[in-house]
Amino acid sequence: MDSSSSKRFNSIASGYATSEVHSGSPTLDRLHELLPPVDSVCDIASGAGHTGLGFAGIASQIVAVDPAPNMLAQVQRLAKERNITVETIEAFAESIPLASATFDLVTCRLAAHHFSDLPKAMTEMVRLTKLGGYIAIIDMEGNENPILDTLNHEIEVLHDPTHVRSYTAKYWRELFVENGLEIETCENCYWEIPDGLTVKRWCELGDSGEEAFHAIQDRLASASSEDLSQLEITRDADGGFRLPIRTLLILGRKSYKSRA
Numbered sequence: 001m002d003s004s005s006s007k008r009f010n011s012i013a014s015g016y017a018t019s020e021v022h023s024g025s026p027t028l029d030r031l032h033e034l035l036p037p038v039d040s041v042c043d044i045a046s047g048a049g050h051t052g053l054g055f056a057g058i059a060s061q062i063v064a065v066d067p068a069p070n071m072l073a074q075v076q077r078l079a080k081e082r083n084i085t086v087e088t089i090e091a092f093a094e095s096i097p098l099a100s101a102t103f104d105l106v107t108c109r110l111a112a113h114h115f116s117d118l119p120k121a122m123t124e125m126v127r128l129t130k131l132g133g134y135i136a137i138i139d140m141e142g143n144e145n146p147i148l149d150t151l152n153h154e155i156e157v158l159h160d161p162t163h164v165r166s167y168t169a170k171y172w173r174e175l176f177v178e179n180g181l182e183i184e185t186c187e188n189c190y191w192e193i194p195d196g197l198t199v200k201r202w203c204e205l206g207d208s209g210e211e212a213f214h215a216i217q218d219r220l221a222s223a224s225s226e227d228l229s230q231l232e233i234t235r236d237a238d239g240g241f242r243l244p245i246r247t248l249l250i251l252g253r254k255s256y257k258s259r260a
Contacts, residue, residue, distance in 0.1 A: 027138050027190040027247050028054060028109070034185060034251055035134060038104035042128055044093050044121070045111030049075030049086065051138075052107065056084040059104070065089045065096055093121035100127045109138040110192075110247070113156070113166050119175065126179045129254045135181060141188050141248035142166040148230055151223055158215045159208050172250045181252030192245040196234070199241050217241060 028051065039060050043052030046064035048071060055062055064075045064086055072088040079086040091097055093108070094117050106125045115121045125135050140156075142165065143149040149166075156163040167175075169188055176183050197205075199220070203213040220233060220241045228234075232244040 025190070025192040025247070026194075027192060027249050030187070030190060030249060031107075031136055031138065031251065035105065035136075038134070040103045040130075041105045041107065042098070042103040044096070044106060044108040044125060045114070046075060047071050047109075047111065049078055051109040053078060053082065053084055053086065055105075056082065061087075061103075063087045063089060063098070063103070065091050065093070065098075067092045094124060096124050096128065098128055101130045103128050104130055104133045105136065106133070107136045107138075109136075110140070112137060112139045114162055114164055116164065118164075118167070119178075122175055122179055126181065126254060131254055131256070133254050134184070134251060135176075135254065136249070136251045137172065138247050138249050140166040141246065142168040142171070143231070144168055144170065145230070148227060151219075151227055152231060155216050155219055158212050158219065159202060160206050169248055169250070172248065176250060176252045180255060182255050184251040184253055186248070186250045188246070188248040190247055190249065192247055196232075196242045196244045198236060199243060202243055202245075 032054070037058060038055065041052055041055045041059045041061065042063045042065060043049065044065050046052055046066045049064045052062045052064050053075070062084070064072065066072050066075070066088075067090060069090055072090060075086060075088050078084075089096065089098065093111070093115055106129050108121075108125065112118060112121070129135055143152055149168075152166065153163075156166065169186055173183060173186055199216050200213060203209070203216070217240065220228065228241075232246070234242045236242055
């Protein structure tokens with residue numbers, strides 16, 4: 001994540017506090033099912049803080065890290081409304097001013113596709129995690145088919161120019177293993193919104209604008225029906241498109257082999 005991402009998300013922070021994509025999901029529920037009790041949680045690129053705040057009543061320490069001050073203000077607002085104590089840190093994922101081996105769980109949800117240097121961000125997440133602790137990534141998944149991956153990447157960039165890359169499950173597995181993490185699970189069958197989102201609503205959530213909305217509609221209209229089907233993109237009755245907001249969850253444990 002770089003300054004352009006920070007500036008953009010600073011301007012749309014209030015929408016993230018109420019976004020149906022970010023406030024909860026089956027993937028988050030699944031993460032809670034998989035984890036043992038954790039006492040300290042650090043949520044990297046936290047946005048409005050939904051992921052970290054979801055551990056209230058479980059963890060005694062919750063820290064939200066994000067480079068956008070308005071996002072951190074939303075974290076504090078939501079925490080106050082729910083009577084949750086949370087610490088906020090303004091920082092990029094690639095360089096976090098927190099002590100090593102501090103947290104039982106480090107999370108990053110719906111944000112890694114914005115990171116300017118994902119391997120460096122992963123090194124930081126491993127560094128912050130205690131030995132025996134966990135790292136959990138939830139993010140949109142790239143496609144192993146290069147044609148489908150290119151189409152998906154094109155509409156993502158139209159929706160948000162700060163998008164860098166949606167990574168494949170294979171890449172995530174390799175990155176976890178390279179950092180000495182023992183993979184507990186890598187699953188890719190969860191939809192953040194059961195019925196998906198219309199392109200219109202997707203663009204509203206991202207404050208993408210009318211030009212981006214029409215460009216995405218046009219790009220999808222030019223795609224083959226087979227490609228759309230494989231990406232599970234469907235048409236609405238009004239002729240618009242509906243997108244599956246489907247994510248990958250990868251959970252790893254920091255062992256003695258880990259780099260940091």
